[in-house]
Amino acid sequence: MQEATFLILTALAAGSQHGYGILADVAEISSGRVRLRPGTLYTALDRLRGDGLIAVDREEIVEGRLRRYYRLTDEGGRLLAAEAARLQANAHAALSRLNPAGGMAT
Amino acid sequence: MSDRDGLERGYRRLLACYPREFRRENEEEILGVLLATAADGQRRVGVAEAADLIRGALRARLRPPRQCPPAVRAAVRLMYVGAVLELGVWVTVIVTQASVRSAVLARYPGLTAAQWHAVWLAHLLPDEIFAPVAVGVWLWMAWAHRRGLYWAGVVFAATFGLATLGMLTALAQSAATFAPADLVAASAMWMVHGAAVLLIFSKPSASFFQPNPNARIFRVADSRP
Numbered sequence: 251m252q253e254a255t256f257l258i259l260t261a262l263a264a265g266s267q268h269g270y271g272i273l274a275d276v277a278e279i280s281s282g283r284v285r286l287r288p289g290t291l292y293t294a295l296d297r298l299r300g301d302g303l304i305a306v307d308r309e310e311i312v313e314g315r316l317r318r319y320y321r322l323t324d325e326g327g328r329l330l331a332a333e334a335a336r337l338q339a340n341a342h343a344a345l346s347r348l349n350p351a352g353g354m355a356t
Numbered sequence: 357m358s359d360r361d362g363l364e365r366g367y368r369r370l371l372a373c374y375p376r377e378f379r380r381e382n383e384e385e386i387l388g389v390l391l392a393t394a395a396d397g398q399r400r401v402g403v404a405e406a407a408d409l410i411r412g413a414l415r416a417r418l419r420p421p422r423q424c425p426p427a428v429r430a431a432v433r434l435m436y437v438g439a440v441l442e443l444g445v446w447v448t449v450i451v452t453q454a455s456v457r458s459a460v461l462a463r464y465p466g467l468t469a470a471q472w473h474a475v476w477l478a479h480l481l482p483d484e485i486f487a488p489v490a491v492g493v494w495l496w497m498a499w500a501h502r503r504g505l506y507w508a509g510v511v512f513a514a515t516f517g518l519a520t521l522g523m524l525t526a527l528a529q530s531a532a533t534f535a536p537a538d539l540v541a542a543s544a545m546w547m548v549h550g551a552a553v554l555l556i557f558s559k560p561s562a563s564f565f566q567p568n569p570n571a572r573i574f575r576v577a578d579s580r581p
Binding site for chain 2: 270273290296297315318
């Protein structure tokens with residue numbers, strides 16, 4: 251899974267958000283390291299919708315413009331959980347090898 | 357206010373690069389986000405923004421639908437490679453024209469300008485005209501295969517047949533002696549072409565192509581809730 255995809259799914263993990271909210275959230279989750287642009291975001295959202303990992307939660311009209319809220323689907327949640335577990339296992343392995351004495355605690 | 361209108365027009369021009377279906381779904385929303393993220397007083401679309409939108413449009417256009425089996429996806433990717441190589445062949449033919457001429461002259465020192473012109477007309481000019489057409493054919497084939505059109509494989513196999521004939525003709529005309537660079541480029545492309553044909557006619561690809569010309573089940577939008 252690409253990092254941008256992982257961050258978008260993570261942004262939706264706590265609840266539904268609209269496009270602008272996802273952009274801001276992705277920047278916050280990655281501590282400002284990943285700043286998605288609208289073209290990249292919507293190409294990814296379109297693909298994730300097509301793959302059934304996210305879905306449209308609701309639509310609102312704010313100041314005459316469409317605002318669509320996206321949410322994670324069950325399948326999207328499962329995939330994100332599996333990917334997070336994989337990353338965690340890798341990180342754990344790396345840290346425990348770098349620091350064999352204290353790394354295996356917990 | 358007029359600044360905003362100008363900026364919106366600029367964004368809309370770029371959004372026009374996206375596929376129609378994508379725009380119907382997303383255009384108004386992306387526009388909202390673009391305007392929301394634009395700096396105060398911004399009048400023109402920034403270079404980075406434009407690059408991002410064009411990249412997104414290319415991705416949306418070139419992406420095979422997700423029902424596409426991996427073999428067909430790989431074949432479609434090879435077709436894009438073929439288009440790029442064909443472009444390379446075109447450039448090679450144009451750039452190496454002078455060296456082809458000196459190779460021919462070295463072999464036949466008595467060649468007159470008129471005779472060289474005849475050789476150029478018969479052998480090099482067709483390549484120069486054909487190459488851009490072939491780029492179009494590669495892209496057209498990629499498009500047809502992405503959609504799983506039932507005739508795509510047959511037409512693609514036919515183009516491979518023509519390419520093979522072309523290669524044999526070039527060899528018969530001593531291309532290896534006079535135009536080695538052109539021959540190397542053409543051989544590389546021929547191998548890409550052959551690999552794509554094998555992928556298209558492999559077993560996992562077969563089910564993707566519609567035997568019925570009226571069936572249109574591969575439209576992505578149809579499967580959306």
